[in-house]
Amino acid sequence: MSAAEYVTHVRPRWSDMDAFGHVNHACMVTLLEEARVPLLFDDATARGLGEFAKGTVVVKLGVDYKAPVIVDGKQLRVGITMPRLRQASFTLAYRVHNGPSASDPVAVTAWTLLAPYDVGAARPRRLVAQERDFLTEHIPEADGA
Template sequence: MRHVFQCTLRWSDMDAFGHVNNVVFVRYLEEARIDLMFRLAEEAAAGSSSPGGSFRGGSVVARHEIDYRRPLVYRHTPVTIETWVTKVNAASATLDYEIKDTEEVYARARTVIVPYDLERARPRRLTDEEKSFLEGYFDDSAAPGLR
């Protein structure tokens, strides 16, 4: 299953050439990832006896890869960001994304996240609840590499 997030473009996202600046794409990925890993995971954990699936323990980005496919021009309609999980390890997970609309794919991206213990300031392992939540969004159909 893929997570679908509608991201509103902001006037300030444009660069001097009239299209969304490449750096802003990372912010769009962050917005979609936060919606998945915090809002949806927290909702899923709310029905559980353990809140460990909400990623409130912390996480950090270890790596980003982005392939820019087409310029994204500012408009009033949101852009769709699909996010899915391609790999879950004991202490990291890999998320893939497409930033697109019905006609175009503007970017494909990949992020490696590492769960992080904020109190101890060090990486930690994924909890069983976090793994289970992420596995619900597993789709390896595009996993070999960004295209």
């Protein structure tokens, strides 16, 4: 993991390709989800913070394509930072490299605005102090926010 970002890897599947041989947009959104799940669900749950896995919803998302992502069997490097942390939401920013290394070109930049969600009450909830601490310890803030 780099000091500047949380790093994970995802592997596109052959079925992710569209008719042009690129990773389809909907599949790219799924790959972004696969990049954040180990952090927010597995790592957080291991630290006793299972509420992320019980309820975290995507409020908004944006995806910008710099280059096509071609499925060639290689993993993609995904760097994640946190440009914004609020009381009841946080934003993750993604840099998807067209290969497994930081030296591979960035093909996609994206962001997701996420909110913790209380499934039982059917409404968003505030982050507790331990969740905020976990987020700031594991995901560097992109702009000091």
